[in-house]
Amino acid sequence: MSTYQKAQQLLRDTLPELASHLRESHFDELEGEQSQAINIFKSAGGASTLVKEKYGGKGLSAWQAVQLQMAIGGASPSLAIAAGMHQFSIATLQEMAKVGNGLESLMLEGISRSNLLVSSAFSEGQIGKSILKSQIIAKEIDKGYVISGVKKPCSLAHCMDLLTASVQVEPKSGEPYFAVAMIHKACEGISVEKFWQAPFLKASQSEAVVLENVFVPHSMLVNVDEKSAYQSHVAGFVWFELITCASYLGMVCGLVERACELGRLQDSDKAKVHIQLEACALSLKAIANDMNDQTQDTLAQVLSVRYHLQDVLADVTQNILSLVGGINYINTGYFATIAQVIHAFNFHPPAKHAMYGPLNQYFDGQELEMV
Template identity: 65%
Template sequence: MTIVSDALASVDSFLPGLADKLSANSFIDNESEQSQIINWFKLSGGCKLMVKRSYGGRELTPWQGVLVQLGLGIYSPSLAIGAGMHQFSIATLQEMAKTSHGLESLLLEAIAKNDLLVSSAFSEGNTARSILQSQIVAKPSGKGFLITGTKKPCSLAHDMDLLTASVQVEPSDGEPYFAVALIHKENDGVNVESFWNASFLKASQSEAVHLDEVYVPHSMMVNVDEQSAYHAHISGFVWFELLTSASYLGMVYGLVEQADKHKRLSSEDKAAAYIKLDSSALALKAIAYDMNNQTQDTLAQVLACRYQLQEVLAQVMTQIIEKVGGINYIGNAYFSSIAQTIHAFNFHPPAKHSMLTPLASYYDNKPLIMV
């Protein structure tokens, strides 16, 4: 079985009925702002895929999770991005649950039981600011905190049930410290505003989520000590890069498949593209099979895979689009949309240019410092 066949079979197996719904609609309808793909993902059981069995979930292996993301990327770029955000949020919650005895376990059980969709407000990444320093602030108020800040873009903005947010707690006395807030979308002060003006990935619901003095009780705030916070960030980024890389890789697999269906590729063209894409998928597989204990080494490895993949996908996409030809590019919205979407891979944090110096230090056997 090829990697593409395995990915599509994984979607059929783990998300029953979803592929039929996606295939019954046009690409443009699935990718539109009014699309129902996120809701279909929920209805097909997607919310519990990566949740551990001890919490009532399916507990897919990391490689199975990668295959699902590849398959979703082939079917729908927007769904791959949205689903990847949920799975990354689940992975972060489960990482925190390893060292905490708080609400995370109960929350994970509720997510699996009720098919709750979780979005994330981590790593906002503003120019000249560290992606690890949250711009969302929590101030003590009564038996909880008032949280204020904005996450943009925030995928799943409309359909999310819960938002996990890294916050900087500013106590009335003492130094600020890092924590994670668990916020229900229906809380007063949670507002979604339009932000995504690009013509692609509209169905990922990547809008602006504003938190205006949202009250969060102590029970929904997870305090994380400095060492645990650092490890949670490392683990979170490993998962994020792995799932995001799989999503965009799936999109280019889909591009090759569509170009082949339009009879624009010779057998040599298709084989040459698949050699490059399969090599990248196997690199992700190596990372996925080494996910039991995420370390700086794991992060450096997955970043290397991701940055190399950016170049590979851009190269394959350009070669395939040339074979597709100008008439198909102009006349078929799928091809022009995919071409634009692939470029967005470069903008996910951390950007390559910001990590070259830290990685150079790492390759000189120094600690890897995130920026």
Template identity: 35%
Template sequence: MKFLERERQTLEQYIPHLDKALAEVPLHVLESKESPGIGLFRDSAGPGLLVPTEFGGSGANAVDAVRVQRALGARSPSLAVATTMHHFSMASIVSLGDDSTGFEWLLLEAVARDHRLVSSAFAEGKPGQPILSPGMQATPVEDGYLVSGRKKPCSLSRSMDLITAGIAVDGDDGKPVMAVAVIPTETPGVRIEPFWNSWALAGAESEEVVIEDAFVHRDLVIETSVGFGHQLDKLTLYSFLWFELLITASYVGAVSALAERVFEKGRAPKSDQVQLLCEVEGAALQLEGLAREHEAAEHDNEAFARLLIGRFAIQDALARAASSCIELLGGVAFVSSPDVALLLASSHALALHPPNRTGSIDSFTDYINGGRINVT
């Protein structure tokens, strides 16, 4: 089986014809602000990848979802990053199923049936706050809430149909609990402002979303019994594990695209090609192992710790592999096309996604000594 063939077969299985359509578009176009990638994804079965089959989705398991994201990342890192945010939103909605009020299932059906795109406006690790702390302020009013806040960057900002935002509402005991507000983008008070000025990953549509006193009806608010703190509960942990798996897979894909160019060129010494293969495939296999743990429903703090250790190890392996690819491809490949520079810049961006390794040092030290991982 050729390099990336398994991943592309999995992508074809779940999202027919998308890989072929993406392959026909030059990489520098897919990675630009005018990219057709998100539109191609919307017109496919992609939005329903993680939606359970009983609601019209594909119901992909974690291993297959990781393979799909790797294949997407190898065609367009921007598209893989952007769609990770959509899938993260879907995983968050699915994780609320045990406390279902019925609305979330209607939302999942709409995503799968009508190809709706959902962005994530969760806090995602602002300094000093839990990763999934409420990212927006919510003021109770008659029949709902007035929601305000900003999210930057917010991927899918120009193509999203709905925004999921974490808000705090009063629980039965009067203490604040997490709720998920689902905000249609046509809601008065929602606007998009320019934010992303880098040419790297420009196709992810990562602009600033501004929400000012947007009215959200109670029927569009999914309440939970989850409080707030630095320790993730099982519901938010489940969602965050999905995020880490899929965002890491996206960057494994980006580096795989560089490695594929090395293998296709075939001029590098065989020993260097084998070393590169082991580095990239080793990272992919490690990620699939973590996906299998996730699939086995090990959604506890220990699983979270192992996933973060694996993510940072993969991050380091990808950095080594990307640098090796540049050296093996040579200067002519770098200067004769924007593709190599685009992929190189994108491949290092995994370090920019939460959690921040430097900010996690104290927590990891506690873990080494038998404590729990706490993430801010």
């Protein structure tokens, strides 16, 4: 049994209602703007899958989280992106809880208890700006902070219950500093604006979330010292890359499965592509099994895996589409959609070309510096 088949079994065992919905729904329905996939993910208990048992969640391991994302990605790319945003946010909160002031633990318990979906406003992909420096500003006032800024794109924009955001705090006195704010969707001043114009991944709800003078009390903002801030970024990026890689790997596994169902792969073609995808999955498994203490080494390793996956998945997709043939490509929107979606893997931060310099420094024995 392949890793992808085991992943599908894990989805059926962990979230049977979601597995049934994904199996019984047409691809176009799952990927359309009116898709109910995110709502089913939530109602099926998906919000608590990665939350540790001590906080009331299902407590899936990092490797199980990878498998779950693979299975979801194979059925619905949009849901994989949206669910991945939530899982990344949960993982980051749990990493922060190791050194936090208790707020993170309380939030995780509330997320599990009330089955809340969490979106993220951390790295912002703006040309020429560092992904580590937040463009969201929190100005200190007497009873808390007022936060303003825009996160775009932000998946789960409509369905999120909570937003976790890295902010640049402007205190009444002293120098600005980094912090993490936890904001309820119901807070006054939060709005969602249309942003996503691409014809694919529409069901991921990747729109612009606008924060305009949103009040957040002191209790909902976590001050992070410089060392902890850096470690939080490292841990967050490791989880983000792991979850994102799993999602796109699952999408290509789903593509191969669809091509096999059409009888378009000969024995040699089938074996070759399964070997490539299985090797990719084992690379992610190696990272997932070493997630107790995320270091610069872990980050460099997961980035290396991610950039290698970009090339492998692009090659596999192109080869499979050529075997599928023009008539199948023309007669269904599935294949054209997958072709576009897989290309989007390149656009997730940090971009490969931007990291060549820092990775070369790391491979030469120096510290890895994020851009």
